[in-house]
Amino acid sequence: MNDYSQLEKRLNYTFRDKQLIIEALTHKSYKKPYNNERLEFLGDAVLDLIVGEYLFKKFPKSDEGILSKIRASLVNESGFTLLARKIDLGSYIFLSLAEENNNGRDKPSLLSNAFEAVIGAVYLEAGLDTAKTISIKLLEECHPKIDLQSLSKDYKTALQELTQATHGVTPSYEMLGSSGPDHKKEFEIAVILDNETIASAKGKSKKDAQQKAAKIALEKLKG
Amino acid sequence: MNDYSQLEKRLNYTFRDKQLIIEALTHKSYKKPYNNERLEFLGDAVLDLIVGEYLFKKFPKSDEGILSKIRASLVNESGFTLLARKIDLGSYIFLSLAEENNNGRDKPSLLSNAFEAVIGAVYLEAGLDTAKTISIKLLEECHPKIDLQSLSKDYKTALQELTQATHGVTPSYEMLGSSGPDHKKEFEIAVILDNETIASAKGKSKKDAQQKAAKIALEKLKG
Known part of the structure; x- marks a missing residue:
């Protein structure tokens, strides 16, 4: 009991x-x-x-x-x-x-x-x-x-939940490069799923770029 | 004011x-x-x-x-x-x-x-x-x-709202026929939209058949 x-x-x-x-x-x-x-x-x-x-x-x-x-x-x-x-x-x-x-x-x-x-x-x-x-x-x-960050945090979590359900795996993130002057740097990050790039995005920080890429990936996977 | x-x-x-x-x-x-x-x-x-x-x-x-x-x-x-x-x-x-x-x-x-x-x-x-x-x-x-009837009522209303938005018209219902012995009669009703039958269903009463047909039509139209 x-x-x-x-x-x-x-x-x-x-x-x-x-x-x-x-x-x-x-x-x-x-x-x-x-x-x-x-x-x-x-x-x-x-x-x-x-x-x-x-x-x-x-x-x-x-x-x-x-x-x-x-x-x-x-x-x-x-x-x-x-x-x-x-x-x-x-x-x-x-x-x-x-x-x-x-x-x-x-x-x-x-x-x-x-x-x-x-x-x-x-x-x-x-x-x-x-x-x-x-x-x-x-x-x-x-x-x-x-706050609004806790909102964007959700894209990565949501993507992970989705791909675990549909593909049985977790996506990985890969830095493609950075550009721009130091005070205005931009980072480009790709989302990799099953060895394939399913989305990429640029952002003001690595974290920001990851979230944006996860958001795009989510939209793609959800059709 | x-x-x-x-x-x-x-x-x-x-x-x-x-x-x-x-x-x-x-x-x-x-x-x-x-x-x-x-x-x-x-x-x-x-x-x-x-x-x-x-x-x-x-x-x-x-x-x-x-x-x-x-x-x-x-x-x-x-x-x-x-x-x-x-x-x-x-x-x-x-x-x-x-x-x-x-x-x-x-x-x-x-x-x-x-x-x-x-x-x-x-x-x-x-x-x-x-x-x-x-x-x-x-x-x-x-x-x-x-009660549960107010629930089923909703399929006809929902279908009407949907077709008015998507097609600008209201669907009509047409009796296709009835079958079975008197104490166990079944009615078959079709939903017509733009002169085309988009769904049909059988039910224990005309009302019941209409609701079921509306439900099927809704599912089809919503893809």
């Missing part, structure tokens, strides 16, 4: 209704009359609002296109997996033996969905403000610097 | 910060230093949560796939346009003369976005519960019967 009281300490929230936290932690493979999918549906919307409002207030001058992009870089499977790992959520999930042996406790989809379900459960029992306090604390711990 | 105090009466909510309701009502065409797009971003998430929670509680036995589908049938441009028209929101929007002459006050996108912005503004000033009361009242007035 998982001792979810440790999880409650990590969340700094104790559930009054223990069935609610049990449901939030129950993966559908566990074959109970309930599982965490309904709470995940609710938690997904709760988190969208919490992160949306957080960005709305943190960036009072940014237009909604920017806010949407930053949110999309945080509110997704890999983003929530990060938060789930921070509270060691995997250890507390109820799942089947088969799923357990299949490394289920460390699967991004499983962790991300359970995280949404836990926040959905907190929201149901304690309301939006409590869900907000818990989520924002975790978000800020996992993303010490939320 | 639009008298938004009438709108406040319709909403049964009076804004303390008048600049907030003015911002929510300001279309970007109005060329002010502010417009309603940021509030729309916030309101969109607020409404997603409000409607999601409403369905979560109204359908305690439905799985998250069903809840997602019903929500998608309510939380979209045509759904919000319906709610916006209910409070005559178009009359209170600040927009440019050009947009006004272009029938802007009756444009679904403009109405739907302004509705989201108004709910975003209520949420910011008065919190989730007030936004919930206002939205659910309107939702229930506009959709007296929210």
